[in-house]
Amino acid sequence: MTQPLILIIEDEASLRRFLVPTLANHDYQVLTAATGSDGLAMARSHNPDIILLDLGLPDLDGGEVLRSLRQWSRKPILVISARAQEKEKVQALDLGADDYLTKPFGAEELLARIRVALRHATQAVADLPVLQCGGLRLDLERREVSMDGNPVRLTPLEYRLLEALAQRAGKVATHAQLLNEVWGPVGEGQTHYLRIYMGTLRRKIEPDATRPRYLLTEPSIGYRLNVE
Amino acid sequence: MGKFKEGGPLPDPLPETAQPILVALGSEARTLRLVHTGFRMAREQGCPWVAVHVAVPGWETAVEADQARVWLQEAEEMGAGTAWVKAATVCDGLIEEGGRCGASQVVMGADRPRGPWDRLEHSRAQEALRRSLGVRIVTVPLDPPLPRAAAARSGADLLGLVLAVGVILGMCSVFAAALAVVAGFPGIPPVFALGVGYIAHRWGRAFSAPATAAALALYGLLFVPALPLRPGDWSNGLYLAATLVVAQMVVLLVDRLAQETRSLHRREAETMLLTVLGRALGRCATAREVAAVLAERALGLFQAQAWLMVPGPDDTWLHLPEVPEAPPCPRPSELLPRFGGAFHRDDPFEPLFLDSCSFVALAGQGGSEGLLGLRLEEGRPMLQESWGLFQSLAVQGALALERVRWLEEAHQARLDTESERLRNTLLGAVSHDLRTPLAAIQGAATSLLLPDPLPEATRLDLLAMIRDESERLARLLGDLLELTRLQSGGITAQKEWQLLDEVVGSALQRLEARSGPLPIQVDLPQDLPLVPLDGALMEQVLINLLGNALRHAPLSPVQLRAWEEPGSVQLEIADRGPGIPAEFHQRVFHKFFRMQRDRKDGGVGLGLAICGAIVDIHGGAIWVEDRPGGGARFRISLPLDGVPPSPPEIDTQPMTLETLP
Numbered sequence: 001m002t003q004p005l006i007l008i009i010e011d012e013a014s015l016r017r018f019l020v021p022t023l024a025n026h027d028y029q030v031l032t033a034a035t036g037s038d039g040l041a042m043a044r045s046h047n048p049d050i051i052l053l054d055l056g057l058p059d060l061d062g063g064e065v066l067r068s069l070r071q072w073s074r075k076p077i078l079v080i081s082a083r084a085q086e087k088e089k090v091q092a093l094d095l096g097a098d099d100y101l102t103k104p105f106g107a108e109e110l111l112a113r114i115r116v117a118l119r120h121a122t123q124a125v126a127d128l129p130v131l132q133c134g135g136l137r138l139d140l141e142r143r144e145v146s147m148d149g150n151p152v153r154l155t156p157l158e159y160r161l162l163e164a165l166a167q168r169a170g171k172v173a174t175h176a177q178l179l180n181e182v183w184g185p186v187g188e189g190q191t192h193y194l195r196i197y198m199g200t201l202r203r204k205i206e207p208d209a210t211r212p213r214y215l216l217t218e219p220s221i222g223y224r225l226n227v228e
Numbered sequence: 229m230g231k232f233k234e235g236g237p238l239p240d241p242l243p244e245t246a247q248p249i250l251v252a253l254g255s256e257a258r259t260l261r262l263v264h265t266g267f268r269m270a271r272e273q274g275c276p277w278v279a280v281h282v283a284v285p286g287w288e289t290a291v292e293a294d295q296a297r298v299w300l301q302e303a304e305e306m307g308a309g310t311a312w313v314k315a316a317t318v319c320d321g322l323i324e325e326g327g328r329c330g331a332s333q334v335v336m337g338a339d340r341p342r343g344p345w346d347r348l349e350h351s352r353a354q355e356a357l358r359r360s361l362g363v364r365i366v367t368v369p370l371d372p373p374l375p376r377a378a379a380a381r382s383g384a385d386l387l388g389l390v391l392a393v394g395v396i397l398g399m400c401s402v403f404a405a406a407l408a409v410v411a412g413f414p415g416i417p418p419v420f421a422l423g424v425g426y427i428a429h430r431w432g433r434a435f436s437a438p439a440t441a442a443a444l445a446l447y448g449l450l451f452v453p454a455l456p457l458r459p460g461d462w463s464n465g466l467y468l469a470a471t472l473v474v475a476q477m478v479v480l481l482v483d484r485l486a487q488e489t490r491s492l493h494r495r496e497a498e499t500m501l502l503t504v505l506g507r508a509l510g511r512c513a514t515a516r517e518v519a520a521v522l523a524e525r526a527l528g529l530f531q532a533q534a535w536l537m538v539p540g541p542d543d544t545w546l547h548l549p550e551v552p553e554a555p556p557c558p559r560p561s562e563l564l565p566r567f568g569g570a571f572h573r574d575d576p577f578e579p580l581f582l583d584s585c586s587f588v589a590l591a592g593q594g595g596s597e598g599l600l601g602l603r604l605e606e607g608r609p610m611l612q613e614s615w616g617l618f619q620s621l622a623v624q625g626a627l628a629l630e631r632v633r634w635l636e637e638a639h640q641a642r643l644d645t646e647s648e649r650l651r652n653t654l655l656g657a658v659s660h661d662l663r664t665p666l667a668a669i670q671g672a673a674t675s676l677l678l679p680d681p682l683p684e685a686t687r688l689d690l691l692a693m694i695r696d697e698s699e700r701l702a703r704l705l706g707d708l709l710e711l712t713r714l715q716s717g718g719i720t721a722q723k724e725w726q727l728l729d730e731v732v733g734s735a736l737q738r739l740e741a742r743s744g745p746l747p748i749q750v751d752l753p754q755d756l757p758l759v760p761l762d763g764a765l766m767e768q769v770l771i772n773l774l775g776n777a778l779r780h781a782p783l784s785p786v787q788l789r790a791w792e793e794p795g796s797v798q799l800e801i802a803d804r805g806p807g808i809p810a811e812f813h814q815r816v817f818h819k820f821f822r823m824q825r826d827r828k829d830g831g832v833g834l835g836l837a838i839c840g841a842i843v844d845i846h847g848g849a850i851w852v853e854d855r856p857g858g859g860a861r862f863r864i865s866l867p868l869d870g871v872p873p874s875p876p877e878i879d880t881q882p883m884t885l886e887t888l889p
Contacts, residue, residue, distance in 0.1 A: 086764065104702050106695075192725040192758060199727045203754075210733045210750040217734035219764045220722075 004118055005029045007048035009039030009065065010080065011058050015103075019052070022107050028114075036060030040068055048075065050117055053097070055081040055088050063091055070096040076117035080105075086220040093174045093221070100172065100221075112228060116170035131166050133227040136205060136214050138166050147205055157182060158201045161194070165215070165225040174222040198223065246275035247332035250363075251308070252322055253281045253299045254337060255292040258370040260500050262337050263299060265368050267306045269335065278329050279303035280311045282321030291524050298507050319353045326361045338367040389431060396423050397442055401450055408451070416451055417468035421475035428479035429486070436479055440472050498620060501529070505621065509628035513635065518628045519548035522621060526602060529617055536590070536625070538598035551601075557587075588618065590626035597629040647716060661704055661832045665697035672697075707834045710768070711819060714841035721765060721845045725758040728790050728797065734763070735770035739778075746778060747785040756790060759797050759866055765842045769850075772835040773801045773862050781805030781859060796848075797866050804859040813852050 006028045010016050016032050023030050031046060033039035036057040043051060051069065055062030062079065069077060076098040081089055089100050098117050101110060129141040135148040143159065145152045154162065164181040165173055178194055179187035187193055198217075202209040216224045251266035253259050263279065270277035281296040288296070300310040309329070315321030326334060334357060354365045400423035404416040420443040428436030447468055508521045519536035526534030533551070539560040540546035580587045584604060590597045600622045672690040675682070682690070713719045729752055740746055770788075777786040784804040791798055806825070808816055815821050819837035843850040848866040855861040 104698075195725070195727045195730060195758070199729055202729070202733075208750075210729055210752065211736050211740070212733050216737060217730055219734050219767055 003027050003029045004049040005031065005046060006050050006052065006114070007039065007043055007046065008032045008052045009036065009057065010052065010054040011035065011056070012054070015054075019110075022110070023114075026111060036062075036065045040065060043069060043073065047073075049121070050075060050114060051077045052101075053077055053079050053092075055079055055085065055092060062088065063095060066092055066095045066097055074121075076121045078113055078117060090174055090176070090221055093172060094176055098171055116227070120168075120171065131169055131227075133169070133225070134213060138162065140166065145205075152204050154201070154204065157197055158204070161197050161201060162205075162225075165223060169225045170227040172218050172222050172224045178222060194223075248275060248309070248329050249273070249277040249333045249335060250322065250326050250329065250331035251277060251279045251303070252318065252334065252336040253279050253296060253303065255281075255288065255296040255299070258337065258497075258500065259296075259299045260302070260503065261370060262335060262368055263303045263306065263308075265366075266303065266308065266335050269333070269366070270307070275332075277303075277308045278311060278325070278331065279308040280313055280322070280325045282318045282325075283312065283314050284316065284318060284321070285314065294508075295504065298504065319356055322357055323360045326357070326363060331361065331363055333364045333366055334361070335366045335368060337370040389435070393427055393431075393435065393439055393442070396427060397439065397446055399423070400443070401446055405450070416447065417471040420447060420468065421471045424472060425475045425479050425482075428476070429482055436476060440476070443472065444468065494616075498617060501525070501617060502620060502624065505624050509624055512628055512632060515629055515632055516548050518625060518632060521628075522600065522625045523549060525621060526618075529621075530602065530604070530614055532605065533603045534621075535601050536598055536629075537587075537601055538629075545599075586618075588622045590622055590629060597626050597633070600625055650712075650715070658704070658708060658832065662701065665701045665704075668697045669694050669701075704832060704834075707832070707838060711834055711838050711841060714838065714845065719765070719845065721762040721842075723760040723762055723846070726761055726763050726766075728752055728756055728759055728799075731761070731763050731766050732770060732788065732790075735767045735774065738767070739771055739774060746774075748774060748778075749785050749787045751787065751789045753791060756797065757792060757868065759868065760870060761846055761866060762842075766846070769839045769842050769864070770801075772839050776835060777801055777803035777805065777860070777862075792868075793865075795868055797868060799864040799866070800861060802855050802859060802861040804855070804857075807854055807858060807860045808852055810854070816852060817850070 006023055008016060008019055008023075008030065010019070010032070011034050013034075016034075020030050020032060031042055031048060033042050036059050039051075039053070039057075042048075053062060053065060053069075057065065062081075066077065066079070077096070079089065079092045079097045079100045080103060081092075081100060082103050089102075093100065098120070099113050101113060129139065131138040131140065137146045137149075139145075140163065145154055145159070145162065160182045161178065164178050167181075175191050175194055176188075179190060182197075183190070183193060198215060199209070202212055202215050205214060206212050214226050216226050218224055249266060249269055251262055253262055266277045266279060279300055281300055283293060283296070297312075300312065304310050311325050311329075313321040313325050315324060322334060322336075325331075354367070357363065358365055397420070400419050404419040407419065408416060424436055424439045424443050427439045505521070505525060508525075509518060512518045512521060515536070515538060522536060523534045526532055535551045536548045537545045537557070538548065543559045543561050545557055545560060586602045586604070587599045588602075590600055602618065672693045676687065676690055732750060732752065736746070736748065736750070739748075774786060774788070781803040787800070787802045789800045789802075808823075812821075812823060816823075817836050817840040818833075820833040821837075822833040840850055843864055843866075846866055847869070848864060850862065850864050853861045853863060
């Protein structure tokens with residue numbers, strides 16, 4: 001397999017200086033753009049396998065760049081943003097970004113997110129009828145859940161919630177996305193539905209519900225099914 | 229019967245020899261006169277006095293009750309004991325309180341009775357009081373605050389008036405005839421003069437002329453033929469005429485006196501209004517409250533709707549309180565200059581009339597604060613005297629608005645100074661803490677860049693140092709930003725109904741991501757209710773508290789517990805560290821406060837200040853206690869306000885293939 005091509009759209013030179021060698025050292029080809037318009041042009045001409053997009057660009061709003069990319073590209077997009085930009089992150093995720101990284105971040109975290117995003121891009125979930133992470137086993141075809149080999153009895157809503165998270169295994173799922181997939185239009189804005197069901201789901205799956213290993217909370221944003 | 233004392237000294241420990249005077253206070257402005265009467269009587273008789281307000285449920289608005297409290301306070305300042313009694317009738321309340329304090333006299337106000345029924349009712353109530361308490365009742369007449377409108381009498385009133393005049397003159401005739409026949413007294417004219425004088429005094433001078441004419445006619449008809457008429461007898465008629473003229477003069481003088489009395493009453497009423505208004509306005513902290521007080525007063529005084537108009541954004545008027553059908557009004561920039569000339573004159577009172585509404589400028593010292601609008605009901609024109617009251621209202625309102633504005637400006641100025649001071653302290657305190665990690669990073673990086681190769685172990689050690697120190701820098705900056713935003717009011721809690729498990733879970737997740745598993749024992753009951761809180765902020769609180777506990781007590785487990793109490797959820801984080809001396813229990817929450825023993829551990833004293841600020845914007849409380857058996861115990865109380873959302877559809881049946889959608 002050829003080396004995946006990564007496009008970094010980031011205006012801060014120091015961050016690019018850290019990203020480029022780190023990624024190149026892990027067998028990725030790297031392209032960089034310092035502005036949103038350059039980034040869009042390079043994305044069109046090179047069709048990268050994954051895009052790292054900073055939300056605080058000087059020329060274009062991150063949301064705009066994301067929207068124009070999503071008009072023609074289904075390739076994974078990771079957004080990078082500062083802390084306390086929760087609203088922008090949620091907006092970007094709901095607009096079709098695959099995941100996010102909060103500055104400052106370490107190299108390990110970055111590489112893990114890129115791995116997950118690329119794996120999702122190459123393998124549709126339907127190809128994986130059985131999801132195994134740690135002791136948790138989820139058989140999407142037979143609708144069976146087990147923990148360390150013992151079957152776990154879930155209610156229909158709990159199962160749908162777990163299924164929705166599994167569709168994005170390893171990636172973040174926003175509150176709005178989960179509510180829409182599990183409850184449909186009636187769930188809009190009812191974040192406490194999610195909290196209640198996530199609570200019961202954790203009690204059934206997690207060995208210690210206050211130290212979740214599988215169902216991680218992304219504060220103010222959503223949840224993530226941990227596959228690492 | 230519920231009863232409670234309103235502040236102040238209780239009248240209980242009275243000297244046994246002196247029985248107190250009980251003064252029954254109402255809520256209207258005239259009550260002040262009762263307060264003064266009670267004070268005077270108590271002084272004269274050298275006995276204590278007790279002011280009581282009887283609240284009859286359903287008969288009093290909240291504003292009236294407030295006003296009654298003001299009078300009680302006034303009485304208290306004048307040395308009275310005070311009491312607030314709830315009772316079914318005023319009479320019952322007075323009997324209860326009078327019996328309780330052993331009053332010897334009861335002072336109460338009395339409106340002039342409107343008719344025989346009122347009179348009967350009053351005397352019956354007084355009789356009941358007298359009988360059950362065995363006390364002397366002193367009534368103080370309370371005149372109406374304004375003379376009743378003398379104009380605009382209806383036809384029925386007029387007919388009654390003519391009848392009354394007729395009856396009086398008739399009685400005069402009978403009396404005069406009786407005098408003449410029985411006593412042979414020829415003083416018929418003075419009797420008529422008396423009647424005319426009474427009529428003029430009772431119904432106004434306008435009626436004295438027709439009454440005089442009627443008296444002359446009656447005299448001519450009834451008495452002249454009865455007397456032996458001689459040519460010289462015209463002098464008798466002249467005598468009557470002269471007497472009537474004198475009567476008119478007397479009436480004129482009496483009338484003038486009455487007018488002066490009335491204007492005195494009016495001035496008294498105005499003074500009382502200003503006292504009441506001044507007190508009420510003095511308590512206002514916002515323009516909205518000022519407006520509410522003015523509207524309330526205007527309704528009481530003029531039975532008219534009043535509202536305040538202040539220039540709002542975009543050259544529009546802001547109506548306070550909201551007026552449902554405010555008349556369309558020219559824009560502030562257009563309307564205010566029309567009052568413009570009046571602002572700095574001695575008399576800013578030049579009403580402007582639009583539709584059925586009148587407007588006056590609220591002219592403060594620094595210019596116009598806005599307008600006071602008044603909508604009079606149709607067919608109820610305002611009396612000339614009332615305009616004076618309206619003016620007083622406007623002037624007081626303007627002063628209050630000005631005061632409110634100054635208060636806001638002073639508050640803003642204080643905030644500015646405070647944030648400036650904070651910035652300076654911040655810079656001073658932080659520069660050292662910023663420089664230390666920077667120096668380490670710089671040093672490590674330059675050593676790594678030296679041409680001589682370093683041993684692999686040293687190289688890794690320096691790199692790890694760069695990582696750790698930069699993390700420390702990032703944490704410090706994050707804390708600083710967070711605290712600054714919290715304290716400047718830039719962050720409000722985005723409260724959502726949350727499970728505490730989840731917030732605790734994500735705090736542990738973040739803590740343990742840094743350092744691996746930590747000795748934290750979590751005890752959260754499964755039936756803990758949803759709590760309205762901002763997840764991200766509360767997570768920060770938990771991270772700070774748990775981080776502190778772990779740092780100070782690394783050898784024993786930290787315990788995190790939560791439980792529900794009525795109206796709140798309580799959180800506790802307890803450690804077995806060295807604890808916090810009692811004298812620092814408050815100060816640990818101040819920013820940049822560090823105890824001597826913590827100076828070396830790299831913190832800046834912001835963590836607990838952040839916790840305090842976050843709990844504060846949640847409307848909760850945070851404090852620290854000594855843990856029995858040693859250590860510190862931090863407690864958080866979060867209010868459970870509002871109604872917890874009902875859980876989504878019941879979904880407890882385990883899943884089968886059939887139940888799946």
